[in-house]
Amino acid sequence: IIIVNGLTSFLLLITYRVMIKYFFLYIKNLNLDKKKVIIYGAGEAGLATKRTFDHDAKVNKTIISFLDDDERKVGKTIDGIKILGAKKLEALIAEHEVDEIIFASYTIPVERKNQIVDVCLENDVAVLNIPPADVWAKGKISTAQIQNINIEDLLNRKPIQINIDGIQSELKDKRILITGAAGSIGSEVVRQLMKFETGLIILCDQSETALHNIYLELEETHTTTNFHAFVGDVRDEVRMDYLFETYKPHYVYHAAAYKHVPLMEDNPAEAIKTNVMGTKTIADMAVKHGVQKFVMISTDKAVNPTNVMGASKRIAEIYVQSLNNSLSTNNFIFSNGLSYINDLNVKPITKFITTRFGNVLGSNGSVIPRFKQQIEKGGPVTVTHPEITRYFMTIPEACRLVLEAGCMGKGGEIFIFDMGKSVKIVELAKKMIRLAGLEPNQDIQISYSGLRPGEKLFEELLNDNENTMPTHHEKIMIGRVREYVFSEIESQIYTLLQHAKQNDDRQVVIAMKMLVKEYKSKNSVFEELDNPA
Known part of the structure; x- marks a missing residue:
């Protein structure tokens, strides 16, 4: 009798916990104010993102679709959610009045990211990013880590490869x-x-x-x-x-x-x-x-x-x-x-x-941290000149x-x-304002303060009498410069x-x-x- 009573109590406890879980999921799914979300990236990170939301009762979101640039994935489903081609983005936004898109892939080229972000910002869709790969790999996953995309994520280029073995050999024990x-x-x-x-x-x-x-x-x-x-x-x-x-x-x-x-x-x-x-x-x-x-x-x-x-x-x-x-x-x-x-x-x-x-992005006193502070304070964002550019x-x-x-x-x-393409600072400011969910010159004003003492409109990597030679690394050149006594x-x-x-x-x-x-x-x-x- 004791054993039977124990088993019965155990089964009742398990049943109760399962019912409570599904009850909260049911209540969650009844909520008519849920944010409509697209997950961009139908790989492991995309699936992990969806399941993170599924298991957090406090999250008030519904996944409309997965999007992916890989045609081999298009038409398939993940956890009952269909994978569509990335070309469907604008149509999905219009049809479902999408609130957010989440980048859930670490292989999206920066140029492609910027294209997607521009479409989203034009349609008042918030753009979020999953945390770094090492955080996911350690299993430290929470919805709180999925945050608004940073401007740095849109300026970064593909990771630069360096000769690790060569550097190790050169610097060992030095x-x-x-x-x-x-x-x-x-x-x-x-x-x-x-x-x-x-x-x-x-x-x-x-x-x-x-x-x-x-x-x-x-x-x-x-x-x-x-x-x-x-x-x-x-x-x-x-x-x-x-x-x-x-x-x-x-x-x-x-x-x-x-x-x-x-x-x-x-x-x-x-x-x-x-x-x-x-x-x-x-x-x-x-x-x-x-x-x-x-x-x-x-x-x-x-x-x-x-x-x-x-x-x-x-x-x-x-x-x-x-x-x-x-x-x-x-x-x-x-x-x-x-x-x-x-x-x-x-x-x-x-x-x-x-x-x-x-x-360099994020250095002490550089333009991006300053713009962030100005946006947080409600503006204005100050740019020295409408035509100024920087690498x-x-x-x-x-x-x-x-x-x-x-x-x-x-x-x-x-x-x-190789610094890549130069960036127009006023366009950088506008994008940062929009990424904050605000509108330039409406919610946040952009003002022009004039070039500061000694400031150029654009920077150069070589002067008029210099040219370059290539090295074995595509991102590094040798400048041929004037020699001095x-x-x-x-x-x-x-x-x-x-x-x-x-x-x-x-x-x-x-x-x-x-x-x-x-x-x-x-x-x-x-x-x-x-x-x-």
Whole structure:
């Protein structure tokens, strides 16, 4: 009797739970205010998306259809839902008054995504995205993770492939120094390097808080302890000499720099102290302490510069490239900070490599985070000029190419990255507003503030006298640039730094224009120096 009673109770409990589940599903399906949803992608991720909704009683959605570009899937069904061809999108939206479309595939080309998003935005259909593949793979699935698509998802290109084995072979057991390690680019270089079997990774930055944050992140995400945080300013020659003497790095990735154009236009001396003197200090220490490779991270703003920041980075490029060319000869005589090299018993071995690319998505102070903040506050979204365009690349993408270029470099090259198509900033702003479910110039105003001091309408990756050669990587080219005599450059930079140390901004800019003949100021108080009376 006890056994029978136990079995009966168990069966009744199971029956009760099943009935409750189906009761809630029934109530859910009776709801007439359900959002009508299309799932774009009829693969495993699409099926997982549907079932995630099915098992969440709080979700008030109904799946109208799956869409897929794969004709082999069209006409079939998944969990009772028919798969239609992607060409049916507009017809489905009109017929069913669709509320949302969810991208549930990781293989949709960005161009195709943008086409679909444009159709959806024209028809007031919200666009959502499933979380990254590794989240799904770990089984951490919830409807809360299916969120509005980000503008970054529509600017990203297909993942760039790099020579992982080649980089691993090059960097294995090497001690590596990253300057500016707490910045947007420097910190991502650190994250990428942590994936390889390197020796000690030294993170150098002057910002205590930012350096502390990246250090804590590494502690939380890695079990290894092959990294060390070093607080120091690249302009401090004594401190940097101590850094190199203590840790003896094999490789240096030099990311420390001032980057904000309008701010540097108002502070030329400071731009030179960090971007030129700081680069010179690290480059000189690399030679003195036998660093094998020095990889400098530059910018497209160094090309035909119209502002102090871009010109300062071009001078830094010129210094490291001419230094490399001088070291590669058998007869070299150095003065100023490198005079000790003349007394070395062995020839310096350092190879200097420069990488040049445009804006990166999501970097501190960049346009996309600023637009997001302005939209959240209700506007207006400020664009400097209706015709302004920019190149964009994701930070991880740029840093992977930095590692690839650093490994392939033999010394003296300026590697230029394929940035894809330039983007009109006002169109970027409009799309971001629409992705937020709002209408440009109705819900959120777009205002034009005028070009900022030193700002260009468009950026360039090569100047008028430069061209490129291909490399084995389709996204990396070598710029053929003018070569400079190091002794002349060293002398001119010495004069430039003296003006910077005296905080004489006018003389600083005059000296910069002597060094970089193509530097022509725009929207700047320094325009008068290009056309003296």
